[in-house]
Amino acid sequence: MDINAYIDSGILEQYVIGSLSSTQSAQVEQMMAQYPEVAAEVKSIEQTLQAYAQSQGVKPKLTEDQLIDHLKKNLPSVSPPSSKFPWTWLLSSALLFFIAFSVYRFSKLNNALNQSKIELQLQKSKCDEIDNQNKELQSIINRITNPQNKLIKLAGTKLSPTSYASVLIDSTSRKLYFDFAGLPTPPKGKQYQLWAIQDGKPLDMGVIQNNVVGSIHQTEKSIVDRASAFAVTLEDEGGKSSPTLDQMYVVGGL
Amino acid sequence: MNTIALDSRFATDDIILSLLQNGNEQGLRLLYRNYNDAIYGIIMRIVRSEETAEEVLNDVFLKCFHNIASYDPTKSKLFTWIARIARNASIDKVRTVSYRNSLRTDSLQSNESIHDTKSENVTQDPESIQRILKTLDADARQMIEMVYLQGYTHEECAQDLDVPLGTVKTKVRRGLIKLREYLSGDRQILAALTVIILIYVFLNLIM
Numbered sequence: 119m120d121i122n123a124y125i126d127s128g129i130l131e132q133y134v135i136g137s138l139s140s141t142q143s144a145q146v147e148q149m150m151a152q153y154p155e156v157a158a159e160v161k162s163i164e165q166t167l168q169a170y171a172q173s174q175g176v177k178p179k180l181t182e183d184q185l186i187d188h189l190k191k192n193l194p195s196v197s198p199p200s201s202k203f204p205w206t207w208l209l210s211s212a213l214l215f216f217i218a219f220s221v222y223r224f225s226k227l228n229n230a231l232n233q234s235k236i237e238l239q240l241q242k243s244k245c246d247e248i249d250n251q252n253k254e255l256q257s258i259i260n261r262i263t264n265p266q267n268k269l270i271k272l273a274g275t276k277l278s279p280t281s282y283a284s285v286l287i288d289s290t291s292r293k294l295y296f297d298f299a300g301l302p303t304p305p306k307g308k309q310y311q312l313w314a315i316q317d318g319k320p321l322d323m324g325v326i327q328n329n330v331v332g333s334i335h336q337t338e339k340s341i342v343d344r345a346s347a348f349a350v351t352l353e354d355e356g357g358k359s360s361p362t363l364d365q366m367y368v369v370g371g372l
Numbered sequence: 373m374n375t376i377a378l379d380s381r382f383a384t385d386d387i388i389l390s391l392l393q394n395g396n397e398q399g400l401r402l403l404y405r406n407y408n409d410a411i412y413g414i415i416m417r418i419v420r421s422e423e424t425a426e427e428v429l430n431d432v433f434l435k436c437f438h439n440i441a442s443y444d445p446t447k448s449k450l451f452t453w454i455a456r457i458a459r460n461a462s463i464d465k466v467r468t469v470s471y472r473n474s475l476r477t478d479s480l481q482s483n484e485s486i487h488d489t490k491s492e493n494v495t496q497d498p499e500s501i502q503r504i505l506k507t508l509d510a511d512a513r514q515m516i517e518m519v520y521l522q523g524y525t526h527e528e529c530a531q532d533l534d535v536p537l538g539t540v541k542t543k544v545r546r547g548l549i550k551l552r553e554y555l556s557g558d559r560q561i562l563a564a565l566t567v568i569i570l571i572y573v574f575l576n577l578i579m
Contacts, residue, residue: 128526128541131548134448136456137525147447161449166552167520168410168451173501174521175409176416180426182404186397188430189437 124149125159134163261286261295270348272370278302283368285312285348298326301367304352310367311357315347323348325357347371385450392440400437407451408433411458417522418462428465432458459523504554505547511535512543519544 132138133146150157261267266289274281282300287293296312304310312323349369351361388406391399411432416425436443436454443453505513515533518524519540526544530537 126545128545131519131544132526134452135520135523136452136459137523162552163548164449164452166548167455168449169501170516170520170548170551171410171414171451171455172407173505174517175413177409178412178426178429179422180408180412180429182401182408185404185430185433186401189397189400189434192434 121153121155125156130156130160130163131167134160134167258295261288264288266290268372270370270372272348272350272368274300274368275366277365278367281367283350283370285370287345294323296326298350301350307355308352309355309357310350311353311361313349313351313361314345315349315371316345320349320361321345322357322359325353325355345372385445389440389443389445389450392437397437399440400433403436403450403454404433407454410451411454414455414458414521414523415462417517418459419465424465425462428458428461432461435461463523501551501554504550508543508547508550512547515540515543516547 129138129142129146133143136143138146146156146160150160262269268287268289270285270287272283272285278301280300281302284297286295286297288295294312294314298310301310309325311325313320314323315321347370349361350367351363352365352367353362388399388402392403393399408429412425412429415428415432416422419425419428432454435457443450448456505516508516511533515529518529518532519526524532526537526540529544530540533540
């Protein structure tokens with residue numbers, strides 16, 4: 119490369135005054151690093167142009183003190199905070215208050231949300247319960263309306279004329295369903311016992327566990343086919359092998 | 373902030389630079405003291421409005437103070453760096469719409485008026501530089517001023533004066549070489565004086 123021609127091209131002057139693009143400047147810097155005479159020329163141009171600019175200088179009105187004054191006004195650390203309205207403080211405080219308020223609101227809303235979640239869970243379980251009851255009732259209705267099944271109504275005896283009960287025989291599954299809703303609450307230590315009358319003899323169908331209404335008992339096929347009547351007696355807890363006839367509350371035949 | 377009073381005559385670029393790097397306002401004072409008129413001369417020739425030029429001058433020096441970290445002393449002299457900032461800031465200012473509008477209503481601010489201001493206010497007046505410049509023809513003087521002070525590129529200068537680009541390059545380059553010859557002669561005298569002083573001090577010490 120002809121270095122003299124490169125120097126004479128005027129590119130170095132343009133580099134010094136800063137009118138080259140960044141790519142062109144980088145190329146000049148590369149040439150400076152590679153050729154000491156280019157670097158020396160650049161230095162010389164800088165000195166010449168500085169002297170030229172100084173010879174063509176114009177005295178500005180702006181004084182050194184005014185410049186320093188402007189410097190101080192522009193520097194946040196130097197400017198006196200009392201001279202200006204404390205916008206920064208005001209904004210910071212407002213922001214802080216806003217954040218604190220938001221946190222407070224958030225925690226309140228979060229608590230409310232948790233409360234609602236618990237409530238929802240409760241309502242859901244209630245719904246499930248009702249749903250189950252509905253299903254149970256539906257199955258009871260189905261059993262009652264099923265023409266294959268037999269419904270026997272038991273009427274109150276002289277001992278308790280207002281009492282009533284019913285027995286449903288599911289002939290397919292051979293299950294007996296008892297509804298004791300019409301019987302008085304048994305005294306302590308006593309339980310109701312269900313009897314099936316077959317061929318004139320009472321057969322033990324079991325006691326009502328925990329006196330819960332709607333007890334279900336599995337039974338023999340013969341009972342389904344041959345039972346002629348059902349009766350309920352009040353017995354000592356656990357039941358007896360033969361019924362106490364004077365304690366018969368309800369009775370009904372097929 | 374440290375406000376040690378330093379005489380700008382003894383403040384070399386190195387001292388100014390280290391003060392600026394420490395964020396010392398004294399660095400800015402010295403920088404301004406040394407270069408305000410040269411930099412203002414550059415700005416004035418580009419923006420052509422005293423009020424705007426003062427504003428740009430203020431911004432340029434504050435920018436130098438704040439951005440001193442971006443100055444690389446291995447790449448250029450401190451003055452070259454500031455002059456580039458000043459030139460770019462002035463050109464940017466001239467390009468703004470509000471500035472153009474203000475110029476349109478202020479027809480008094482002509483190129484000639486700047487020259488008048490300049491001749492009245494030149495502070496550093498190395499008459500010999502002026503003399504050297506006068507030895508150049510008027511075209512060359514104008515080209516040098518356009519390229520080195522008014523922020524024109526060689527191409528813009530050629531276009532503006534309606535002369536070939538090669539002519540601009542040659543004339544500008546020749547002018548620069550003439551100036552340099554004058555300056556190097558000046559520096560040789562300075563170097564000779566320094567050697568004499570050093571010999572004098574050395575002789576005093578050993579005798």
